[in-house]
Amino acid sequence: MKYLQTIGLTLFVIGFALFNVSFFWSGYQLTPEIVKSQISDEKKASALLLETKEIVAPEPSSNFKFVADLSAAFERVNERQLAIFSLSDTELDKLASYNKEKFTIASVDSVFRGNDEQSAFKRKAFKDNGSWLDGQATSREQIQTVADNIKKYSIISQFGFDRYAVKDLKYSITKAAAISPVKSNPTLYLFLTFGLCIIGSMLYILPKLKLPPGIKNNGIFFNVMKNVQWLGILTGSWLIAFYVFLYFYPEYMTNWVLMVDPVSRLLSGNEAGRFFLYGFIYTLCILVMGVRMLINYRHSKYQILRTCSVMFFQTAFAFLIPEILIRLNQPYFDFKNIWPLDYSFFFNNRLDTLLANGGLGVFMLVWGIALIIIAVPVLVYFFGKRWYCSWVCGCGGLAETLGDPYRQLSNKKLSAWKIERWMIHGVLVFAVVMTGGVLYTYFTNSSWVLFFDSYKLREIYGAFIGAGFAGVVGTGFYPLMGNRTWCRFGCPLAAYLGIIQRFKSRFRITTNGGQCISCGNCSTYCEMGIDVRWYAQRGQNIVRSSCVGCGVCSSVCPRGVLNLEVKEEEGRFGKAILIGNNGIKLVD
Amino acid sequence: MKHIVIIGNGISGITAARNIRKRSNDNITVISGETEHFFSRTxxxxxYMGHMKYENTKPYEDWFWKKNKIDLVKDFVEKVDPDSKQLVLRNKGNFKYDILIIASGSKSNKFGWPGQDLKGVQGLYSFQDLELMEQNSKGIKHAVIVGGGLIGIEMAEMLLTRKIGVTILVRENEFWSNVLPIQEANLISRHVRSHHVDLRLNIELKEIQSDGNGKVKSIVTNKGETIECQFVGLTVGVSPNIDFLKNSGIETKRGVLVNEYLETDVPNVYALGDCVERKYDLPGRRNIEQVWYTGRMMGEVVAQTITGEKTKYEPGPWFNSAKFFDIEYQTYGNVWNELKSNEMEFYWEHASGTKCVHVVWDKLTNQFLGINTFGIRMRHECFDIWLREKRSIDFVIEHLAEANFDPEFFSQHEDEIVSEYKKVTSLISQ
Structure with missing residues (x-):
């Protein structure tokens, strides 16, 4: 057993090391063909080519240098285009003096004469942006404002690259320009990295079958990985870095994306994007660590079924079905993702895509809305929020598998519970307001709602909640704050499910008479930071909005005190009662 | 306002303190030399096994005591003087009280074996014992545990997690068979052995041998066998920790003697929990009960009495539970290790050999008397009611599934149990 595990660990470390090396292991050669293939606007493509002479050179460089050069090139293009197309002070003075008292928009044609491209642009841009000046008293200041707006919005989007375009292009050009062993033989490297890691993990995990079934939490608090020691901190830092690259700097991780290209082509027929890479790793983590979970808890059918469920929903619903839909020319859709966790569900681009896809698209839209307004309340009523959070959800699935070794790190203090309630409900309100704004904009075409810009708001939500909280903090902090940080403090869907679970559900955790010995295993291993023991030792049902029903408190209880039950609602909020002592009246 | 002083911050003393606080504004002080805060001894x-940190074993956060105005004093009580209503503390000296509650718990038994005070020989009861065990077991290879009870098996489980080999010496012919019927004792003995414990039955410790430097080197059994070991766990029961009450005038025998109101023979002095010996008999119960639950119940009772509602200690039907490695055990009512003359029994064991149910009833009246279950969780409430209502064995067997407390999707064995019960009892009645 020891022997196999050592081999397994070695293989895993080799695979993981290669994976990390491959992040840097690439040269880049930018050719005009690549630029032209990535930028459809020919003028923009040639403008960029003018500025990228030095990286066209066939010398390999690191991803950091290449991306930096590319960024600089985009900036230079933008500067040059601004210099060419901006309205100069002289031109503006001329325009002002031409219109002595009253401004007429037609005067633009007289001031910017000429058939060249610049003059044509200036004429058109000033008319588009400055028509409101027509007939007004001439003001040099107002003329300047129009010129500034042209500089800010029109020139960059028409002749240069705005920040969204730069972000996308940096990624796609870097990926296309890469020359690396990975690119020339992705399948081999897929095996040497992911393959070795999977084989190694299995060799490490499977021998545990030889141990007798039962709870084996031995040594967890002495473990450098599971008790916020150096290895845990290192792992957390790696995960945080991974998420920061994934969400904010994907252009650096193109070598990894190239590695999964063959898998993506196999499934959807397209080349892989960064989120395909992410989904691929995510699913593998759930499957491999799911096997670990199945072995560790093989004495509990509840845990076996629950773990199989999250493995199935991740693999089929989150990973395979959306890719197959793409292959069938249908919209990408995860049938188990629910707003507001799926915060972009009502974004106009997604609504448009669904509505443009006929029957199936409309079905998807109706399905998504039905999940929100029918499935959530009805299923929470009958089973508790666990039907989603620890049986179906992808975030929950990762937390219950990859995150299981860290469940004991959640904070059990009363003060943490207070912070939790403010934060999670705050995010829910944020999600509702943001989505309200999005829908208002969708139906009215006006981006301003009351006092905020719905585009700005959705961008803030996406960056801070969608990427920052759910990704960077949610998973990156597994080894630091436990595996349910996002689910506990941030997930707006968990908040919604929780409100129903707290007030209208048949689910509760019951405590067994007077059998509790206050040992604390239940509280220690509650990933949601619920102080389960506080209820158990006073014989009170546990009815908490945050409980995801993972059932681990019941599994680790040495005295058979805790049980997840669905029963009639009456008596759910039962009084604390400890059975077995006559003549005792309990006081609250 | 009275000053209520509680000696001991275990489950008994703390339950008393908390329940007194709920009912009165008296000053409450809890004195313990063991730890500053209440933790779960169990x-x-x-x-030791790394499942939890000490912090995790505290049922209440540290701010709880101040918020509830329960003063904590970390000190040992050396003497009690009921005449002047004073205690003498080891460090803080004299300490006054109006009402005294003694909840000082137990200490591990030692039966005068040669070598029992060598380094590496110890029991396991207190937090200090745990710290000692941490030191004593560092880098060692083999341990011998003397006594086949709950603490013995815990110690074995603990040591195995540190890759230390374990031999258990048990005087009886099966593990814990002075408490469990032979069938269950046998099941547990098998399970203990499946965890690679060298379990030796019908054997006793004769002496513990030193390595010449005051450390244990080996033990010798009553059969003359020598077993090399660097650690000896003495887990042959516990007895009331009442040495500090000598000459206090408070009446003691093996424990502090109390009446049904948990009063000692000295006014305003009560005693609770492990350290208590009841002067009066309760049917089916020993007069010293060193169990978590009884300590808790006594705490609830004494709190009511002290706050003006004089209440007798009347525990309901007996219940208990434990876990032996991977097998959970629960018991409700009384299942004695040997069947009494008026009793009948039915024992069912699962094919896996790791689950069983053992029920006992009265031969004449058919009244259900008790149940042991291993590997199957049962609902305390059901059995509490059925025992109080004196239900018949047929009723209990018929409703056994209602009492099942196993998690969802677990295999249920009630059908099998019921049909086997019917088969066996119809054979008997023929």
Whole structure:
């Protein structure tokens, strides 16, 4: 057993090391063909080519240098285009003096004469942006404002690259320009990295079958990985870095994306994007660590079924079905993702895509809305929020598998519970307001709602909640704050499910008479930071909005005190009662 | 306002303190030399095994005591003087009280074996014992545990997690068979052995041998066998920890003697929990009960009495539970290790040999008397009601599934149990 595990660990470390090396292991050669293939606007493509002479050179460089050069090139293009197309002070003075008292928009044609491209642009841009000046008293200041707006919005989007375009292009050009062993033989490297890691993990995990079934939490608090020691901190830092690259700097991780290209082509027929890479790793983590979970808890059918469920929903619903839909020319859709966790569900681009896809698209839209307004309340009523959070959800699935070794790190203090309630409900309100704004904009075409810009708001939500909280903090902090940080403090869907679970559900955790010995295993291993023991030792049902029903408190209880039950609602909020002592009246 | 002083911050003393606080504004002080805060003694093993940290074993956060105005004093009580209503503390000296509650718990038994005070020989009861065990077991290879009870098996489980080989010496012919019927004792003996414990039955410790430097080197059994070991766990029961009450005038025998109101023979002095010996008999119960639950119940009772509602200690039907390695055990009512003359029994064991149900009833009246279950969780409430209502064995067997407390999707064995019960009892009645 020891022997196999050592081999397994070695293989895993080799695979993981290669994976990390491959992040840097690439040269880049930018050719005009690549630029032209990535930028459809020919003028923009040639403008960029003018500025990228030095990286066209066939010398390999690191991803950091290449991306930096590319960024600089985009900036230079933008500067040059601004210099060419901006309205100069002289031109503006001329325009002002031409219109002595009253401004007429037609005067633009007289001031910017000429058939060249610049003059044509200036004429058109000033008319588009400055028509409101027509007939007004001439003001040099107002003329300047129009010129500034042209500089800010029109020139960059028409002749240069705005920040969204730069972000996308940096990624796609870097990926296309890469020359690396990975690119020339992705399948081999897929095996040497992911393959070795999977084989190694299995060799490490499977021998545990030889141990007798039962709870084996031995040594967890002495473990450098599971008790916020150096290895845990290192792992957390790696995960945080991974998420920061994934969400904010994907252009650096193109070598990894190239590695999964063959898998993506196999499934959807397209080349892989960064989120395909992410989904691929995510699913593998759930499957491999799911096997670990199945072995560790093989004495509990509840845990076996629950773990199989999250493995199935991740693999089929989150990973395979959306890719197959793409292959069938249908919209990408995860049938188990629910707003507001799926915060972009009502974004106009997604609504448009669904509505443009006929029957199936409309079905998807109706399905998504039905999940929100029918499935959530009805299923929470009958089973508790666990039907989603620890049986179906992808975030929950990762937390219950990859995150299981860290469940004991959640904070059990009363003060943490207070912070939790403010934060999670705050995010829910944020999600509702943001989505309200999005829908208002969708139906009215006006981006301003009351006092905020719905585009700005959705961008803030996406960056801070969608990427920052759910990704960077949610998973990156597994080894630091436990595996349910996002689910506990941030997930707006968990908040919604929780409100129903707290007030209208048949689910509760019951405590067994007077059998509790206050040992604390239940509280220690509650990933949601619920102080389960506080209820158990006073014989009170546990009815908490945050409980995801993972059932681990019941599994680790040495005295058979805790049980997840669905029963009639009456008596759910039962009084604390400890059975077995006559003549005792309990006081609250 | 009275000053209520509680000696001991275990489950008994703390339950009393909390329940007094709920009912009165009296000053409450809890004195303990063991730890500053209340922790769960039953969880000591989990600290050693790395399942939990000491912090995790505290049922209440540290701010709880101040918020509820329960003063904590970390000190040992050396003497009690009921005449002047004073205690003498080891460090803080004299300490006054109006009402005294003694909840000082137990200490491990030692039966005068040669070598029992050598380094590496110890029991496991207190937090200090745990710290000692941490030191004593560092870098060692083999341990011998003397006594086949609950603490013995815990110690074995603890040591195995540190890759230390374990031999258990048991005087009886099966593990814990002075408490469990032979069938269950046998099941547990098998399970203990499946965890690679060298379990030796019908054997006793004769002496513990020193390595010449005051450390244990080996033990010798009553059969003359020598077993090399660097650690000896003495887990042959516990007895009331009442040495500090000598000459106090408070009446003691093996424990502090109390009446049904948990009063000692000295006014305003009560005693609770492990350290108590009841002067009066309760049917089916020993007069000293060193169990978590009884300590808690006594705490609830004494709190009511002290706050003006004089209440007798009347525990309901007996219940208890434990876990032996991977097998959970629960008991409700009384299942004695040997069947009494008026009793009948039915024992069912699952094919896996790791689950069983053992029920006992009265031969003449058919009244259900008790149940042991291993590997199957049962609902306390059901059995509490059925025992109080004196239900018949047929009723209990018929409703057994209602009492099942196993998690969802677990295999249920009630059908099998019921049909086997019917088969066996119809054979008997023929």
């Amino acid at each position: 969880a000591l093993m989990y600290i």
